[in-house]
Amino acid sequence: MEYKVLVDSCGELTEEMKESGIFTSVPLSILVENYHIVDDESFNQGEFIKIAKESKECPRSACPSPEQYMDLFKGEEKRVYVVTLSSNLSGSYNSANLAKQMYEEEDGEKEIHIFDSNSASVGETLIALKIRECEERGLDFAALVEAVESYIEEQHTYFVLEDLDTLRKNGRLTGIKLLVASALNIKPILGSTPEGTIQQLGQGRGINKALQGMVKKIIPEIKNSSSKILAISHCNCKERALQVKEMILKLTKVKEVIILDTRGISTMYASNGGIIVVI
Structure with missing residues (x-):
């Protein structure tokens, strides 16, 4: 080679x-309480989600x-x-x-x-x-x-998460004034900046409205869509990822679609139910 x-x-x-x-x-690797979890083929997503949910400490990465x-x-x-x-x-x-x-x-x-x-x-x-x-x-x-x-x-990254705690507690949302009203079930639509930091692009009441809002943000940004690969990763929610795929494909054509379950680090930050879209 x-x-x-x-x-x-x-x-x-x-x-x-x-x-x-x-x-x-x-x-x-991921550190949470007494656990040191290596993000390799041994990573068990379901086990980690359970550990993170039950832990009083916020998981951290190395x-x-x-x-x-x-x-x-x-x-x-x-x-x-x-x-x-x-x-x-x-x-x-x-x-x-x-x-x-x-x-x-x-x-x-x-x-x-x-x-x-x-x-x-x-x-x-x-x-x-x-x-x-x-x-x-x-x-x-x-x-x-x-x-x-x-x-x-030229690449754009978008995501909607059920839970922002890990991102916030690890200092990854610095400078973002999020309107997160849990009683109203407000879900922010987030995306990458050209510098690789995180910005808020919008919000929706409930996860489905937020995902629909995310798709509306994605479509105008796609240039030469028929030559692009659409990539979607999901944290333990494949059906949700497939719904997002269908929403996007109703509005534009792409060369190929890749859907993957998140590995350890992405699972840690996206949390259970999170969706990430890149094109």
């Missing part, structure tokens, strides 16, 4: 991606160490690409960059690039797939980096 793509575990991999030999998930990344840089591949969740939401990007510096000081033969997704979850998935597409088109390293960075700038 001439290249490989490392995706931190906030990004979900499809079964095809796992089997391809190109993509590797770099696990973050990013991969530079040493973890450095170990994965090794191998016969000439080019290594890394995709991390937004640097404004995690230290994963900085950790990967430090690993790159350390590796290049020791070796320096490989071409390595760290992509800050400015997103999370299936946003990372789509970026990883874009890297493979550019490699298969035969782009050289510099041209590929430029093309993928441009793709990241």
Whole structure:
């Protein structure tokens, strides 16, 4: 293999991606009370949701160490690409960059690039797939980096969550004045900024109204939809994800649709019932 793509575990991999030999998930970990949960193939979503619900403490995440990344840089591949969740939401990007510096000081033969997704979850998935597409088109390293960075700038991330506690308590909603009236069942519609922080785009009374409102925000933002992949991740609510897919496809055509259940870090932040849409 001439290249490989490392995706931190906030990004979900499809079964095809796992089997391809190109993509590797770099696990973050979750800390809650006495539990240290590694976000790898051993992650049990149902068990974690139960632990988090019963815990008086807010779950916290820990990013991969530079040493973890450095170990994965090794191998016969000439080019290594890394995709991390937004640097404004995690230290994963900085950790990967430090690993790159350390590796290049020791070796320096490989071409390595760290992509800050400015997103999370299936946003990372789509970026990883874009890297493979550019490699298969035969782009050289510099041209590929430029093309993928441009793709990241065009990407949009949207989400509606049942519970915002973990995001808020971990400081991920700083600067957002959310109108969350629990008695009225108000659900905010959230999205990414170009810098990879979180902004409020609207709200709806009840989850269904919020999801409908999210779809209305998504459609005008899609350019050249027939060439785009629509990616939806859900936390333990596949039927809800399928409903969102149908709502979007009634209004626009896309090249492909990917629906994935959230991995550990995305489960921690999205909480039970959360929906994330990236296109």
